[in-house]
Amino acid sequence: MPDTGRSYLAIPGPSVMPDRVLRAMHMAAPNIYEGELHHMVARLKPDLARVAGTAHDVAIYTGNGHAAWEASLANVISPGDRVLVLATGRFGIGWGEAAARVGAVVEHMRFPWGQPVDPGQVEEHLRANAAYKAILVCQVDTATSVKTEIAPIRAAMDAAGSEALLMVDCMASLGCDRFEMDGVGADVVTAGCQKGLMTPPGLAFVFFGPRAAAAERGDAVSQYWDWRPRARPEVFFQNFGGTAPTHHLYGLRAALDMIFEEGLEEVWARHARLSRAVWAALEAWDIGGAFRPTVPERASRAWSVTTVEAGADNGARLRRFVEEKTGVTLGIGLGAERPEAFFRIGHMGHVNAHMVLGVLACIGAGLKALDIPHGSGGLDAAMAVIAE
Template structure:
């Protein structure tokens, strides 16, 4: 049926109708008093979501652009940085650092496994000359469905005393607790097409006072992604360049929705949906890719053994017009991923599991009782 497409991937995520309608309004001048008033409200909402009094700067960019800005504004060529690598996106940040001639040291874990905080502690504690300038961590590694232990890693960074903590929170902001001020996170990057519940196009960077001190000495080349002008403009509820006005309209709507739901309820909803998805998948006899004690509330990665992952994705899309995400890089064809991030409800999880069950039966994977997946998920949901 036309116009019944359903996104169950970890980004882009579904957009509420109110936000879509807001985007349909006529744009206004981005230097007007009316737009400045909107930006003031949006900035206040972003600080609420980040649980911070720091700058939260809005870029016309994807999450990758926000993360690149977060790296290059506070470091100089030759600076020594630790980058945690256990998936596609965390490895990307090492590549960004190398592109700007930073001295990159990787702390790695097998894809599908969490980073070991003790490996960071060992490397940081041995840095008696305080040469490490930053530690870069992906909180929610979307490519594998793993949630890294940011809180513990950050605690070791704080014990070091000099290094900045830089966080890819692209699929954790608006999904799981990221208390920026309480933890003292220096740079936190995220993107609009995830927990913010609007289309791609906006990137966000939270910047601490410690990071701004480092900015004064940083020598990496930058122009459009130079966060200094963004900070000066943000203080005036403006932007140094032309922003996507209609995306800002949508963002105002979804931030209001999130504030009405409340942070604790948002986090609890994502945990509940994740638990339901995992219970349903296991009841169908499908192995999970990430361990239960480090799973991301944003996505569930599944590693089917008796049926090809791409066959499942293809049949679910063809029969039900539900999009599931595939594996990336070396995991291509080996896993599929169910996104439950942002504007996702209990109904969406049950519908998706039902579609997967139907596809499995059609593909000859019949070693489970029909309806078992939906029944197991329903027991998790209230």
């Protein structure tokens, strides 16, 4: 399309990068051996832990979410260990695939499309099955936009007498949905910088508590993935297994400053408000299930991304129209039997009311232009949420 105004990326990551973050990265290469960079990283780690709600360790890797998966597994999983995956979408299954590649014996509990993990089923399964080394679950699965409450899973594990590590993927939720690692009883948390933390892709994080540290594989883990020197380095370069990802770190510093200036509670509240506006529009447009969020219950919907079932090939048609005619890029459908019937709306990180309402208006225009059956009043419903 012609270059007439800014395009808008409304996919569930990478999210919109604030100008302040980009300006922080627009600098000459810093000294990696001493000085400001060292002091900045020393402050960065406790602030990352603050966002994750933990008093424990964090290791930073140059990589994406898949790197965080592999790092988390490499430090605690030995070949032959049994791992249980609580899968609510494609990304939960993907983490299980990564576990299998490091030699784990992987079992899945797959929950219906659009449904969160059922803690009762987990407890029943754990009572009937032998011990697992780890249980993997996504707080938010980016493919389905299902949100699972983590504390009830820990309660189910405790009730069943499970000694497994509880490992949680927060890639699509950290800095968007309320999460407090220590409060919910997670032992390991994986995340990345390119969604709620508003930094270009390139940094992966693994947070780990004392139970995970006690399960460390020691010298069996490779030098690069070993989280011990990264969390407790003797010299600076050990923070990153080599040269620091300098400009990403400065961008992340700016993003964390923005989060704390707004206040973490208000960041969560803002995401909750904007997601309710998205849901209100979709629910008004839905007629008999023909155009709807894939997650039926609001309590189980993510505050960062909403997956929409549009029917037939309407998801793909709508995405193409909205991108080509209005300059808004929506996320593709992932993990469904008919991915062309779905699309995803990212509303995470550096986002506000006018951005969300603009996306919804463009979707509304696409529904009309493509003659996709839908109800009326979607934008009015979204505006009513904002007006509150």
